Amino acid sequence: MRKFIAACLCLLTLGACSDTAPKDTFTIVAGSENRDLEPIVQEFCAAQKRECAVTYLGSLDIGLSLSDAEQKYDAVWPAASIWINIFDQDRKVRHLASIAQNPVVLGVREPLARELGWVGRDVSMADIVNAIRDGKLGYVMTSATQSNSGASAYLAMLSAAVTHGDTIRRQDLDDPATTETVRTLLKGIQRSAGSSGWLADLYVASAQRGAGYDGMWNYEVTIRDANNQLRDKGEDLLYAIYPREGVAVADSPLGFVDRTGQSDTEDFFLKLQSHLTSADIQKRIADTGRRLPFGSASNATPQAEPEWNFNPEKLISTIRMPEPDVIRQALDLYQSALRRPSVTAMCLDYSGSMSGEGVQQLREAMTFLLTPEQTKRQLVQWSPQDRIVIIPFDSRPREEFQSTGVEEEQEAMLSAVKNLSAAGGTNLYACATLALKYIDDINSNEEYLPAVVIMSDGKSGGHVDEFLRAWEDSTKPPVFGITFADADERQLDALAEATGGRVFDGRRDLIDAFRSMRGYN
Structure with missing residues (x-):
């Protein structure tokens, strides 16, 4: 596998970066979306007197790492299961469990959302299409092939564009009506990026410079974090739009990578996973603004923030994910034909x-x-x-x-x-x-x-x-x-x-x- 799989952003607690961790170190490859949950992991590792190292990679890179013959990681923790489903052809990943839930939504500048008549009512993807066609809406979004938030937004667009009311099928990707609707939605992209966090920083910085964008597709919790910064700077908040047809939800799955002869490592993984899904830790995760998986040990929920339409106790429509091979074909179609x-x-x-x-x-x-x-x-x-x-x-x-x-x-x-x-x-x-x-x-x-x-x-x-x-x-x-x-x-x-x-x-x-x-x- 290319050197980029080894390139890492090392944990602050571990000091300088190295391409290989010590043999007794428990290694995790994670999406940057999980970075602010890292202290919880490190606290557990310290209590267990076990050294842990996390390498942060993009969603695609995490998927590609699973096809590496010389697998370097003991566990994977991407933003969403789809990257494991697409790339884990040898079924190396076991004990997969969701740690948190994070819908990908469209945040629109509140004054613009009010002007469009979207405040306080359900908004459909067709409303978004019309706003883009009328030149009233543009937004920033990560690349659907490089970042999970972009892929989630794109799959929600595809799902809304199909007319049969079922999940996206292979033949839908050849339907001119479906692809033209999605192409129109993607014309609204004003900037693309490979990182959800970097994109949010760009949005906030641009707003502060007075050259802001109309909106941003991103994780619900990232919209929340951006709004906290925008509020502190006296800028317009992003009003959350949950399209009526449904949104994609990042399930933050943590799974063990079976590399044979790792019984002690597997036992440690199961203890870590059990810790992260325990009631006390799930409450801490809810405090970050994330929703909790269905059946979570904790009944805690993030605090509602009505000023930007965030209410974690309100049910939202979610799309049904297509089969992995259909997702892969959809991503190819995005990159080669549909994107701006x-x-x-x-x-x-x-x-x-x-x-x-x-x-x-x-x-x-x-x-x-x-x-x-x-x-x-x-x-x-x-x-x-x-x-x-x-x-x-x-x-x-x-x-x-x-x-x-x-x-x-x-x-x-x-x-x-x-x-x-x-x-x-x-x-x-x-x-x-x-x-x-x-x-x-x-x-x-x-x-x-x-x-x-x-x-x-x-x-x-x-x-x-x-x-x-x-x-x-x-x-x-x-x-x-x-x-x-x-x-x-x-x-x-x-x-x-x-x-x-x-x-x-x-x-x-x-x-x-x-x-x-x-x-x-």
Whole structure:
């Protein structure tokens, strides 16, 4: 399995990060959605005098880890069971139990929700479709193929669009009426992301800057946390919309990974799981704003907050999840045909310091990114409607390459990129400024989700102020940085912060950095 499975955000209590935990350490791979429950786990581990380590990965990565022949984890704890159901082909996961429940809902700025007439009444997915068609509503949402909250919102859209009243079936994905309804819903996406928490932070920061979005699909508890911040900052709250047709619920399942010869480890897992589902701990989990699984040992419920339509004692309609193979096909359809198309301008550093290993690794990353057979396995493939611009640069931009996401065009672009060699100095700002021009020319009618991507291995010359002035006069696409070798993170961090982008660490695995970036565009 690629190095990204080993890449981890280590627990604060465990100190520095390492690719492998000590043999006697109990290891869990978890979704970031469960991060704020980690102290409960650590308290139990400390009481049992057992060291525990949690690696946080995205939903797709957790699923992919289950197909790794050299499984590294003792337990999995994703946001939802669907990622286990899709990827656990060998049925390695046992003793699966839900720890908490978290519906994925649409939060709409309260003044806009009131203007739309949605406050105090049931809202259907058809109402949301009409608001998008009328140009009255846009929202931010994570990628359906990279993040569980995005997948949940997307499956709820699909479920609402089918007309037979049953769960989504394979033939529904070929129904033009169904797919056109979902395509319209996805046109409402103003920004995408690979992380639910990062998306919420973006929403709050944008609201504070006065350049906010209309709404956000996210976990109910994440909407609650965002509203706490928005309230403190004097900004409009998000009003929770639970579409009448039903929402998808993340069930936060904790399961044991059977790796044979682990009787002591399995016993410890069962004790941990029993602790997390006990009445006292379930009450603590309810205090975080999560709903509890049906039949929970505790009868505790989160406190209602009527000002944003949160009432955990009120029953909500939930969708019936389709079969795993149908979900996988639906995710492929999202990525290749239904999502809003993207325009991505990539500035690739071909300065002299990239000679040798640097250029080789960059070629390998581009081979992944422009080879459909590889990107499809990771659910980050380009659609034929996408636009790709690659601008090699050193001390100045070189000749650019442009293509759509059509497979033959990707092949031709890859062939051209592989012939490039490294020479000269480094000026990423000149390249980024030119990237703005290409994006504005292509995206003049704002049909695409835009992004500038800068991959650089060294400190740049040039002037950031010139780029930022050009950015202010442009359509303002986010800038994503990918670090490599001894890249000056401060430069890329400053660009990402100023434009609402993010920086990915390519020093450990350049291919994974580009793959992660695709989840944000």
